[in-house]
Amino acid sequence: MRHIISILMENEPGALSRVVGLFSQRNFNIETLNVAPTEDPSLSRLTVTTIGDDRVIEQITKHLNKLIDVVKLVDLTEGNHIERELMLVKVKAIGAARDEVKRTADIFRAQVVDVTPNLYTVQITGDAVKLDAFLQAMAPIGILEVARTGVSGIARGDKVLSL
Amino acid sequence: MELLSGADMIARFLQDEGVEYIYGYPGGAALHIYDALFRQDKVKHILVRHEQAATHAADGYARAAGKPGVVLVTSGPGATNAVTGIATAYMDSIPMVVLCGQVMSHLIGDDAFQETDIIGVTRPIVKHSFSIRHPSEIPEVLKKAFHLAATGRPGPVVVDIPKDMTAPTERYEYVYPKKVKMRSYNPVTRGHTGQIKKAVDMILKAKRPVFYTGGGVVTGKASEGLTNLVKQLGYPITTTLMGIGAYPQGDDQCLGWLGMHGSYESNMAMHHADLIIAIGARFDDRVTNNTSKFCPTAKIIHVDVDPSSVSKTVRADVPIVGPASSVINEMISLVQGKEIANPEAVSAWWQQINGWRAEREGKLYESSKPGEVLKPQEVVEALCRVTRGEAFVTTDVGQHQMFAAQYYKFEKPNRLITSGGLGTMGFGFPAAMGIKQNYPDDDVVCVTGEGSFQMMMQELSTCKQYGIGVKIVNLNNASLGMVRQWQDLNYKSRHANSYMESLPDFHLLIEAYGFTAITVNTLDELDAALERTFADKHELVFLDVKVDPHEHVYPMQVPLGSMRDMLLSKTERT
Incomplete structure (x- = not known):
């Protein structure tokens, strides 16, 4: 099963490599990875999506918790949560395709953020399934480049991941 | 308020932390630290002959003494040579602090002379690691390193110290941090x-x-x-x-x-x-x-x-x-x-x-007949008898390790000191050195084989320099016994590279360092030779015992079976 694990960790050099290294070292898998400092500059929030059965996920969270740089973590998929990913896509847009790309972007509530005579750059946010669907829709027209941030997420309701 | 250079802070911190011995080997990036250690006499530095031995000696010390072993090496090859010992300590959860010199901060990443990203290299085999970024951090970082190494599930901690962090000209305030606080590290103190x-x-x-x-x-x-x-x-x-x-x-x-x-x-x-x-x-x-x-x-x-x-x-x-x-x-x-x-x-x-x-009962192995080559098990049983089961026994890895663990009867914890998790050949001899320094009046014996011993035998020189009287019992079967056993069992006795051709004359080798060597060929010579070996607690003696190369370690679990599926001898199984 796919899990989204959010980690608060020390914003220190080497912290990220320890987290990423742990996954390869213990043969865990990383689907997406996303990391940036939080409102507290001493903390970074890292969100990783991974696939594994309950036993594997238990081991992943235990080993992550064991890392000295990891202050706190939550498996967002254990409860209701909001999952978002941002993607920038360059799509071929010549002739009739220019309208088709724009229309499809509208349907997905995506925005065209840059234009040249030959292509559109589209920005889209949503969960991974929606982004995949958009890519599928664009494929026949011609995808030139894709930049995805990887999943970021937060729990619904009053639950807060903080110190 | 006291102003100290980074190097002097390290020396002072080690004193304040109560460190008695530090095992290491000097080199360019660590020289400021070596100079600071030279100008004090509380912390004793033991110069090994290979950095791997420094980590094993510190490891042996840590296991016997129950407090962190400390290692000091230089950057690049000094640090990479220490890697096997760090991994050994990691697998067996042994507290250890490894101080590594590093090239000057401004050279890091330039492929400078003797530069290695040792933090990166050791990442999967340490409990944690630190890189010093300012000399003023040194006391706090070292305190954290010792705290992490020794608490919770213990393990090795690496501290990477760029040379400019220890420059003698730059001085900062030094206060020994009595306490350490880490928001992300709170090992459990009791169960639910x-x-x-x-x-x-x-x-x-x-x-x-x-x-x-x-x-x-x-x-x-x-x-x-x-x-x-x-x-x-x-x-x-x-x-x-x-x-x-x-x-x-x-x-x-x-x-x-x-x-x-x-x-x-x-x-x-x-x-x-x-x-x-x-x-x-x-x-x-x-x-x-x-x-x-x-x-x-x-x-x-x-x-x-x-x-x-x-x-x-x-x-x-x-x-x-x-x-x-x-x-x-x-x-x-x-x-x-x-x-x-x-x-x-x-x-x-x-x-x-x-x-x-x-x-x-009585079927564990067949004793040697008069005049025949000895069984390794007999040697360990005799060793246990002669030392009254009270010695510190270190081992290397292989058949001799299993025999030592099977036939020496240990009554106290921390008396069998062996590389269990990583299975590091070469561990036993330097580990014995580290123990002997902490327990000078006890018998410390390294049970080894001629294969393992040759991996770290350069440490005879260290023992000579510091007068370390460990005993070495070499179960010499002129082959890599455990490898040979597996080849007997799984590869139709095709002994690919498990035979140790051109062994040195151990007698001459040991005497070249000024130590005593005794050779034993038959059972009737054994007890007297062991008595002689342990006659003087402070003398290094090497006992070269020729043992049967055809002997196997049993019981041996059958691969992929349950716990009760065992080979009990060459002819019996459960």
């Missing part, structure tokens, strides 16, 4: 009371219980408590290789150790048990054999200080995360004054166990 109650309830009701205890009891200094608890209950106990001596092996309740080369009765008892009480052990593959066939009828209580060890390979029915000592003490207080619920069942269980014991 509810879980412990539940466990004790199951323990009292068990019909076929077995205690299975490991290195966590030794490093957690919980041997006394464990012995009390097991005695009080009257249950059988088996230990892992790392846990040997945590419970006196001569006691009737002790079944010996378990696993791949564990005793027949231990493995049989584990397989048939209805309750396994695992404390400070990690269900390693050398213990469990095939986990899907592991202890089919047993419920499992698992006590470990490291939550990630619990249910890692075998699911625990009652997991308890906490230090062995406090959990055991809590168990003792809950057991006190209570009777076990099924005394008849337990006594029937003992009958069954004693039956297994009787089956193998």
Whole structure:
């Protein structure tokens, strides 16, 4: 099963490599990875999506918790949560395709953020399934480049991941 | 307020931390630190002949003394040579602090002379690592390093120190940090009371219980408590290789150790048990054999200080995360004054166990006949007799390691010092040096083989320099015995590279360093030679014993089988 694990960790050099290294070292898998400092500059929030059965996920969270740089973590998929990913896509847009790309972007509530005579750059946010669907829709027209941030997420309701 | 250079801060910190010995080897990036150590006389630096030996010596010291071993090496090759020793300490959860010199900060990343990203290289084999970014950080970082190394589940910590951080011209305020606070590191100090109650309830009701205890009891200094608890209950106990001596092996309740080369009765008892009480052990593959066939009828209580060890390979029915000592003490207080619920069942269980014991009694190996080449097992039994079972015994890795663990009877924890997790050949001799320095009046003996010994024999020179009187018992079968055994069993005796051709004349080699060497060829020479070896506690003696190269280590679990599937000799199996 796919899990989204959010980690608060020390914003220190080497912290990220320890987290990423742990996954390869213990043969865990990383689907997406996303990391940036939080409102507290001493903390970074890292969100990783991974696939594994309950036993594997238990081991992943235990080993992550064991890392000295990891202050706190939550498996967002254990409860209701909001999952978002941002993607920038360059799509071929010549002739009739220019309208088709724009229309499809509208349907997905995506925005065209840059234009040249030959292509559109589209920005889209949503969960991974929606982004995949958009890519599928664009494929026949011609995808030139894709930049995805990887999943970021937060729990619904009053639950807060903080110190 | 006192102003010190980074290098002087390191020397001063080590003094304030109470460090007695530091094992190392100098080089460019570490020279400021070496100069600071030279200008003081509290911390003694031991110059090894290879950085790997520095880590093993510090490791041996740490195991025997129960406090962190300290290593100092230079950047690049100095640090990479230390890697095997760091990995050895990591796998066996040994507290160690490794200070590595590094090229100057402004050169990092330029592929400078003797530059290696040692933080990156060691990342998977350390508990944590630090890079010094400003000299003023040194006291706090070192305090954290020692704290992390020694607390919770212990382990090695690497501190990378760029040369400019120790420059003698730049001075900063030094205060010894008495306390350390880390928001992300709070090792558990006691187990969950509810879980412990539940466990004790199951323990009292068990019909076929077995205690299975490991290195966590030794490093957690919980041997006394464990012995009390097991005695009080009257249950059988088996230990892992790392846990040997945590419970006196001569006691009737002790079944010996378990696993791949564990005793027949231990493995049989584990397989048939209805309750396994695992404390400070990690269900390693050398213990469990095939986990899907592991202890089919047993419920499992698992006590470990490291939550990630619990249910890692075998699911625990009652997991308890906490230090062995406090959990055991809590168990003792809950057991006190209570009777076990099924005394008849337990006594029937003992009958069954004693039956297994009787089956193998006197059949463990065949003694050598007069005039024949010695059996390695006989040598270890004689060694145990001559040293009254009281010596510190270090080993290298292979057949001799298993024989030492099987036939030396350890009554105390921390007396068998062996690389259990990583299985590092070359560990034993430098580890013995580290122990001997801490216990100068005890017998410290390295049981080794001619293959392993040649991996670290340059340390004879270190022993000469510091007058370290360790004993070396070389079980010389002129082959890599364990490799050869596997080749006999699995490769139709095709001995690919397991034969040690062109061995040195150990006699001449040892004498070249000014030490005594004794050669033993037959059983009638053995006891006198051992007496001579241990005559002077402060003299290094090398005992070269020619032993039978055809001998195998038994019992041996059958691969992919359950715990009870064992080869018992070259012709018998369960």
